[in-house]
Amino acid sequence: MATKTFSVAKLPGFTTTAIIVFIALYLPIFTLVAYSFNASQSVAVWGGFSWDWYGKAWANDQVKDATLRSLIIAVSAALISTAVATMAALGTTRRKAFKGQTFIYVMINQPLMVPEIVTAVALLIMFGIIKQATGIQGLGYVIFAHAAFCIPFAYLPIRARLEGMDLSLETAAADLYATPWQTFRHVTLPLLLPGVIAGAMLAFVISLDDVVITEFVKSGGQDTLPTYMLGQMRRQLTPEINAISSMLLALTVVLLTAFFLLTRKND
Amino acid sequence: MTQNTAVEARHAVKAFGQGDNAVRALDDVSIEIRKGEFFTLLGPSGCGKTTLLRLIAGFEMPTSGTILLDGQDITYLPPNQRPVNTVFQSYALFPHLTVAQNVGFGLQMQGRPKAEVKETVARMLALVKLEPMANRKTSQLSGGQQQRVALARALAPKPKVLLLDEPLSALDLKLRKEMQIELKRLQTETGITFVFVTHDQEEALTMSDRIGVMSAGKLQQIGAPKDIYTRPVNRFVASFIGETNFLPATAEAGAARLATGDLIDLPGLAGSGHVTVTVRPEQVRLVETTDPGAIAATVKSMVYFGTDTHCYMALKDGTEVVARLQSPATGEAGLQQGQQVGLRFAPGAAQIVED
Numbered sequence: 001m002a003t004k005t006f007s008v009a010k011l012p013g014f015t016t017t018a019i020i021v022f023i024a025l026y027l028p029i030f031t032l033v034a035y036s037f038n039a040s041q042s043v044a045v046w047g048g049f050s051w052d053w054y055g056k057a058w059a060n061d062q063v064k065d066a067t068l069r070s071l072i073i074a075v076s077a078a079l080i081s082t083a084v085a086t087m088a089a090l091g092t093t094r095r096k097a098f099k100g101q102t103f104i105y106v107m108i109n110q111p112l113m114v115p116e117i118v119t120a121v122a123l124l125i126m127f128g129i130i131k132q133a134t135g136i137q138g139l140g141y142v143i144f145a146h147a148a149f150c151i152p153f154a155y156l157p158i159r160a161r162l163e164g165m166d167l168s169l170e171t172a173a174a175d176l177y178a179t180p181w182q183t184f185r186h187v188t189l190p191l192l193l194p195g196v197i198a199g200a201m202l203a204f205v206i207s208l209d210d211v212v213i214t215e216f217v218k219s220g221g222q223d224t225l226p227t228y229m230l231g232q233m234r235r236q237l238t239p240e241i242n243a244i245s246s247m248l249l250a251l252t253v254v255l256l257t258a259f260f261l262l263t264r265k266n267d
Numbered sequence: 268m269t270q271n272t273a274v275e276a277r278h279a280v281k282a283f284g285q286g287d288n289a290v291r292a293l294d295d296v297s298i299e300i301r302k303g304e305f306f307t308l309l310g311p312s313g314c315g316k317t318t319l320l321r322l323i324a325g326f327e328m329p330t331s332g333t334i335l336l337d338g339q340d341i342t343y344l345p346p347n348q349r350p351v352n353t354v355f356q357s358y359a360l361f362p363h364l365t366v367a368q369n370v371g372f373g374l375q376m377q378g379r380p381k382a383e384v385k386e387t388v389a390r391m392l393a394l395v396k397l398e399p400m401a402n403r404k405t406s407q408l409s410g411g412q413q414q415r416v417a418l419a420r421a422l423a424p425k426p427k428v429l430l431l432d433e434p435l436s437a438l439d440l441k442l443r444k445e446m447q448i449e450l451k452r453l454q455t456e457t458g459i460t461f462v463f464v465t466h467d468q469e470e471a472l473t474m475s476d477r478i479g480v481m482s483a484g485k486l487q488q489i490g491a492p493k494d495i496y497t498r499p500v501n502r503f504v505a506s507f508i509g510e511t512n513f514l515p516a517t518a519e520a521g522a523a524r525l526a527t528g529d530l531i532d533l534p535g536l537a538g539s540g541h542v543t544v545t546v547r548p549e550q551v552r553l554v555e556t557t558d559p560g561a562i563a564a565t566v567k568s569m570v571y572f573g574t575d576t577h578c579y580m581a582l583k584d585g586t587e588v589v590a591r592l593q594s595p596a597t598g599e600a601g602l603q604q605g606q607q608v609g610l611r612f613a614p615g616a617a618q619i620v621e622d
Contacts, residue, residue, distance in 0.1 A: 171326055172359035174346040176373035177424065186376075190363045 029249065036242035043237050053243040063244060066228040070208055073139065073224060077146035078154075078204040084147070085154035085199055086192070093162045094170075109152045119149060120216035127217060137219060145217045146207040153206050154199035161195025201259050205252055272338070273302045273460040274323055274351075274428050279332035281318050292318040293329070294484035300428070300462060301477075305454050307463045309471040310481035311507070316464045319481075320430050323462065325349050337427060347376070352421035353430045356437070358413050360405040366416050367392065367401040373424035391419040394453065411442045418450075422457060431463045435470065447474055468508045472496065480504050496547075501621040505545045512551070512588050513620075514544040523619065526584040529562045531617050542619050548577065550616030551590035553602075554609040561609025564588060566602050576600045580608065 008014065036054070040047025057063050088108055092101065111119065127141045169191070173183040189196075211226045218227065225248065229241055281293035293315045300306045308316040321327040322334055325346035334342045341349055352373065360369050371388045379387075392398045395415035405413060414434060421429055431450075435443045451474050454461045465471055471478050472492045480487045480495060480503075488500045499505035502513065514531075516523035518538050522530045531544060554561050564580040567587070571594065578590045578600065588610065592600060602608070 166357070166359065168355055168357055168359040169361060171346075172353070172355060172361075173372070173376075175324060175326075175351075175353045176420070177347045177376040178372075179347055179376075182376055186372075187361060 032242050033246045033249070036239055036246045038239045038242070041238055043239055043242060053239040054247075057240050057243045057247070060240070062223075062228060063225070066223045066225045069139070069222065070224040070226070073143050073146055073214075074204050074207040076143045077150050077207040078200045080143070080147035081150035081203045082154045082158075082196060082200040085151050085158055085203075086196060088151070088155055089159040089162050090188075093159060108155055111149050112152050116149075116212045120213045123213060124216040139222060141219075142214060142217050142222060142224075145213050146210065149210075149213060150203035150207055154203040157198040157202065158192065158195040161192055161198075165191055197259060201255055205255065208248070208252075271301050272299045273304075273336070274300045274462065275335040276319065276322065277333040277335070279319065279322060279334065280330045281315070281322065281327060282330045291484050293322070295332075296481075296484070296486050298479055298486060298489065300460060302460055303458050304476040305451070305461045305463065305474060307465060307471040307475040307478045308481060309465060309468060309478050309508075310487075311466055314481040315484040316466075316481050317432055318484075320353075320432055320462065320464050323428065324351055324353050324430050350424075350427045351430060352424060352426040353432065354417050354421045354434045356433045358417040358434075360413055360416055360420070362404070362406055364405070365402050366397060366405060366408070369405060369416055370419045370423050372420060377424060387423055391423045394422070394456070395419045395449075410438055411446065414438065414446060415449075418453065422453070422459065425457075426459065428460045428462060431461060433464055433466070435465070436467075443470075450474065472508070480507065482507070498618065499545065499620055502543060502545075505618075505620050510548055510589065510591075512546045512548065514546070514582075514586055514588070516542050516544045518542045518619075523617075525562070525582070526586065527562065527582050531612065533617060533619060536619060543622055545618050545620045546588075546612050546616050548589045548591035549575075550613040551588060552611045552613060553578070553590060553592065554611050556607055556609040558609050558611065561611055564608050564610050566604055566606045566608060568604060569600060569602060571598065578602060580610070 035043055035046070037049050037051070038045075038047055039050035039052065092105060092108075123141075123145050127145075131137065131141075165188075169187055170183050173187045174180075178186060209226055210224075211230060214224050214227050215230070218224070223231065225244065229244060232241060276296055276298045279293050279296045280291065282289045282291050284290055292313075296315070296319060298319075308319060310316045318327065322329050323336075325341070325344055325348075328343055332342075333340055336349065336351065361372065364372070367388050370391050371384045374384045374387055388401075389398070392401055395418055397412060397415050397419065400408060400412060400416075405416060408416065414437075417434070434450075435446050438446060447470060450461070450463075463471075463474065472495075475492055477489060477491055478495050479489045482503050488495060488504045490498070495504065496508055499508065499511075505511045505513075514525055516525050516531070518536055518540055519530075521532065521534055521536055523533050523536060523542055523544050524530055525544070533544075536542075556563060562582060564582050567579045567581055570577040570579070574594060575591050576594045578592055580588050580590065582588060590610070594600065
């Protein structure tokens, strides 16, 4: 070795540690997926290979119902929170520094720090009051709750992208006769898009797997996939749960891959 | 304001900051830029030249004063409503668009018909010799090519004035020389008024029809390159544009007396008191010490520059004077350190400048 630069990778035991960490991260997931093909009734005892649980999950009306609801909520929450987060990001980066800017920045990101259970109880109480007063029921409450806690997740990648953008591009657009709206539409938004997509996907995934807030806010018959699975665990555990989890995992992996390819192409 | 004026600034002031901390980036600048001329704003960084450009472009509003374009008050008009385009120092090309889309951006925003946009883009790309690159992304181009795209993009909407903010500073020396010629050609071919900002005096001298020299937020002098170089109004202009000698002297009728007692003819000079005489190094001649009217000096050092040799000398009172002598064929100027020489200034070369 010509130069003696410090490298973590050269420390003794680095490879062993890395292998242990990766096993800890992925072995449970691997086991989950493997046992979704279990022919036996047990989630822990291997009884041969079978697609049965996927078939059962697919044919289960409750699962279909919960999945559809989860998707409706996640798509709505992702769209709403991304739109709000985009505006928030533009408002906190595309103007001169103003008094209380840090305070607003903290306020936007605070939901990341507040224990989810506190938010859940708070929403339960607030929605209870609103329902009492107006008599309005429906899925809107769950969507609203999801959209709210997804905002900081959508905000962070969008803001990061905006901060890395060359401001002179917007000046150049204005110089070339673009109105403020045209500048946003033809320059800012296209350049911001990878950040917006990343924010939307993050919000979608966060919404899709939320249990705590959904469990508190939902009314009867408003089970999402995660709350349905939680309910099933209380009764009997079959590899059907593994099959559902594996399909959720597959969806996430597909989304992440799509996002990776999208952003790489754009840069 | 005459029919011939393209842009005019009247008593433009731009202050940054508040109260006592306010800094005047532009301090009461009035200037008239003529139609079809290549006008250069020249000055060191922080002199206010870019601020003036940004006021004309509409990126900043003046604290007070007026900006006129073709006689119309545009002081508070937003940039997208001004028929003025800018070539940015960083080029600011849109990375998500192709070369052709970049060039057509202004026309597209103006809502021109598609056929016209296409035709103009093709003509502009031909003008800057970039036709084969039309469908490339701008990131795939070299620095010089990006510069040409920025030029084509700013020229495409046929602005009344083209503003150029140190556009050549990011290029290497050879490319910069090529682009200087290219810019001059484009200006002549299009007939558009160019307002060019630079800190490079050589660039300003070779390209401009007129130069406005700026310092500390004020316009020091406006004039043709020759006037600015041969008749600088003050010490700043004289020293910023080219090298020069400054000699302290006392004014007499028709002449200035140096501290050494030597007399320099300056027809028209009157009065008394302290004045500063300036002489360009290439106007200083070395003569025999016995030559009548020669100023006695001692050679301090010689520096060889190829085409010419700089001879640094001291007068009797210690004032330093540099002469730029054409290098002889052998490269040896035949002067030694400590040698006594005589100096003469070329007729009309000596000037009085304000301090």
